[in-house]
Amino acid sequence: MSERPKAVALISGGLDSMLAAQVVKDQGVHVEGINFFTGFCVEGHTHAIRQKDKDKAKRNNALWAAEQVGIKLHIEDISQEYVRVVTNPKHGYGQNLNPCLDCKGFMVGKAREWMEARGFDFVITGEVIGQRPKSQRRETFPVVAEESGAGDRLLRPLCAKRLEPTLPERMGWVDRGQLLDFSGRSRKPQMALAEHYGFEDYSQPAGGCCFLTDETFSRKLADLWETRGTREYDLDDIMLLKLGRHLRPAPNFKLIVAREEGENHFMNGYRKRFHSVRDLDNPGPLALVQGEPGEQDLETAAAITARYGKGKTAERVRAEITPPGGEPYVTEVAPMPPAQIPEEWHV
Amino acid sequence: MSETGSEPQILDARGLLCPMPVIRTGAQVDQMAHGETLEVRASDPGVLYDIPAWCRVHGHTVIESREEGDDLVVLLRIGGDDTGDD
Numbered sequence: 197m198s199e200r201p202k203a204v205a206l207i208s209g210g211l212d213s214m215l216a217a218q219v220v221k222d223q224g225v226h227v228e229g230i231n232f233f234t235g236f237c238v239e240g241h242t243h244a245i246r247q248k249d250k251d252k253a254k255r256n257n258a259l260w261a262a263e264q265v266g267i268k269l270h271i272e273d274i275s276q277e278y279v280r281v282v283t284n285p286k287h288g289y290g291q292n293l294n295p296c297l298d299c300k301g302f303m304v305g306k307a308r309e310w311m312e313a314r315g316f317d318f319v320i321t322g323e324v325i326g327q328r329p330k331s332q333r334r335e336t337f338p339v340v341a342e343e344s345g346a347g348d349r350l351l352r353p354l355c356a357k358r359l360e361p362t363l364p365e366r367m368g369w370v371d372r373g374q375l376l377d378f379s380g381r382s383r384k385p386q387m388a389l390a391e392h393y394g395f396e397d398y399s400q401p402a403g404g405c406c407f408l409t410d411e412t413f414s415r416k417l418a419d420l421w422e423t424r425g426t427r428e429y430d431l432d433d434i435m436l437l438k439l440g441r442h443l444r445p446a447p448n449f450k451l452i453v454a455r456e457e458g459e460n461h462f463m464n465g466y467r468k469r470f471h472s473v474r475d476l477d478n479p480g481p482l483a484l485v486q487g488e489p490g491e492q493d494l495e496t497a498a499a500i501t502a503r504y505g506k507g508k509t510a511e512r513v514r515a516e517i518t519p520p521g522g523e524p525y526v527t528e529v530a531p532m533p534p535a536q537i538p539e540e541w542h543v
Numbered sequence: 544m545s546e547t548g549s550e551p552q553i554l555d556a557r558g559l560l561c562p563m564p565v566i567r568t569g570a571q572v573d574q575m576a577h578g579e580t581l582e583v584r585a586s587d588p589g590v591l592y593d594i595p596a597w598c599r600v601h602g603h604t605v606i607e608s609r610e611e612g613d614d615l616v617v618l619l620r621i622g623g624d625d626t627g628d629d
Binding site for chain 2: 233255263
């Protein structure tokens, strides 16, 4: 080992991982951060797309956290490998399609690989016993350590005093006495420590930083898998699940109706891949039609799309339907009244 | 011509949403030498925060960021005004 121990800290952009990195850095350990892009990260994408979010700060919380702590941050794209974590989690899902325990093991494993490749000594996470009902429990901590391959090179500084001493503690790379004994769901100890360090304006996402913990998103992903007949996805699928209103009038096709100008603009980029529909006579949304729609299905799609535009009360509107990569054609439809759109069509 | 007197390398990150432009920037910078310059062209407004933040934590220097039509352009120099990396 080098004279000065080196640790890689998983940095999510939330408070706990930031504090964990700071606590260890304070002990003179060289700490660098690592952040993983899975495709399901909440921040970034939707802010970039949606017009109504244009005024929001577009900071990347992981970069912001690293800057506060004063460490480098390496952002790694693991979206391809992550597919197998989402589609086939060994430990199952949480309340929605969140495979939190598998995810944690996978990410710590990737951090362990990064550590080994660069001659670092241990991995840090911001986990706290009892903080999360599925993945952060005393019983699950050894699972993460074992399945990641990190073993006792995995240090959880925020609750280390409640756990058996790990290699960094036994070797004296860190002083166990200066580590912490947090537990449970209370955020007060973390907030007090943040105040101690002068951390303000840190991110506190209510549902975590992953779309898979979101009920609506998970429902849409489940619908995608069910109608496709396979639990696979690509990044474009995930992007489109984050956008628009999703309506499925029949098993063979689904509409994604843009909710505002930013989404209209973004979805325009997908017109070569899917049928698209818009009202020619009135301002309104672009809709993409996924699946295998027939001619009548596209008429239905046009009528639904017109219902969400300025022409929703018109008797009839001209709708433009463009096949993927093909020439647009025009048809006339009556905007579908809201009462005729059954609740069960909304995915 | 960049401040360093040599043409910058160009990274086209248009159409990518954050954090992908940052990831691509990191990968490109890994192949470059201290003092060289890189021009990142992107379309996601997030790069105007993310790339400067990434440069700060890695000890690189943002020379300028600007809008050119629909493109957002960030020009950076590898390493800081001093030696950069710790």
